[in-house]
Amino acid sequence: QVQLQESGPGLVKPSQTLSLTCTVSGGSINSGGYYWNWIRQHPGKGLEWIGYIYYSGSAYYNPSLKSRVTISVDTSKNQFSLKLTSVTAADTAVYYCARDIEGQSHLDPWGQGTLVTVSS
Amino acid sequence: QSVLTQPPSASGTPGQRVTISCSGSSSNIGSNYVSWYQQFPGMAPKLLIYRNSQRPSGVPDRFSGSKSGTSASLAISGLRYEDESDYYCSTWDDSLSGHVVFGGGTKLTVL
Numbered sequence: 643q644v645q646l647q648e649s650g651p652g653l654v655k656p657s658q659t660l661s662l663t664c665t666v667s668g669g670s671i672n673s674g675g676y677y678w679n680w681i682r683q684h685p686g687k688g689l690e691w692i693g694y695i696y697y698s699g700s701a702y703y704n705p706s707l708k709s710r711v712t713i714s715v716d717t718s719k720n721q722f723s724l725k726l727t728s729v730t731a732a733d734t735a736v737y738y739c740a741r742d743i744e745g746q747s748h749l750d751p752w753g754q755g756t757l758v759t760v761s762s
Numbered sequence: 763q764s765v766l767t768q769p770p771s772a773s774g775t776p777g778q779r780v781t782i783s784c785s786g787s788s789s790n791i792g793s794n795y796v797s798w799y800q801q802f803p804g805m806a807p808k809l810l811i812y813r814n815s816q817r818p819s820g821v822p823d824r825f826s827g828s829k830s831g832t833s834a835s836l837a838i839s840g841l842r843y844e845d846e847s848d849y850y851c852s853t854w855d856d857s858l859s860g861h862v863v864f865g866g867g868t869k870l871t872v873l
Contacts, residue, residue: 688850688864688865688866688867689850689852691861691862691863693861694862702859702860702861704862705858738807744795744812745854746794746853746854746862747797747852747862747863747864748797748809749797749799749807749809750808750812750818751809752806752807752808754805755806
């Protein structure tokens, strides 16, 4: 079955760019019809959707993060990536990647998550 | 402040039936499917309900979902200690070019 795994630096300095990659295994990211998502969870808080990219390359973002977020897909590596610019301590969170079958929050499966701390 | 409103906590005793509510608006719950997720501490969320009331394979039929107007509910019958977890509702919101929204989460305690 499809599995997702996040990877990237666990520590990012303020004002820098947070970059994470999600590697998809057990299936092709290009197989069609899926939306590849990033979601984050601040420590002790609820879930916040960051955005998704459709397998064709079109992307939707959370309006509150849109000016700082870019999600891209690399079909040759079966990966999709997140870039969040100008980070502050408020961006410290566990970042999850997940597949959406319908583009309406039908998120399954999820990666295990990776903690990113923004600190100097 | 979450777009979808859930009670921060809920509780029940083993064997009881518990419901968790999720309130939204016409631009989200009122016009789109609702999903529910279960999350244990330190773990990734897991899809529990999709398309308002559908269960993925492997999810016990003790879990059920429903939607009416701009509100949705998750019901857990035959409550078990292992159901103690955080639960989140979620849906698509048609406003601002569209985006996924989540409820603030409900911590379920089994007494």
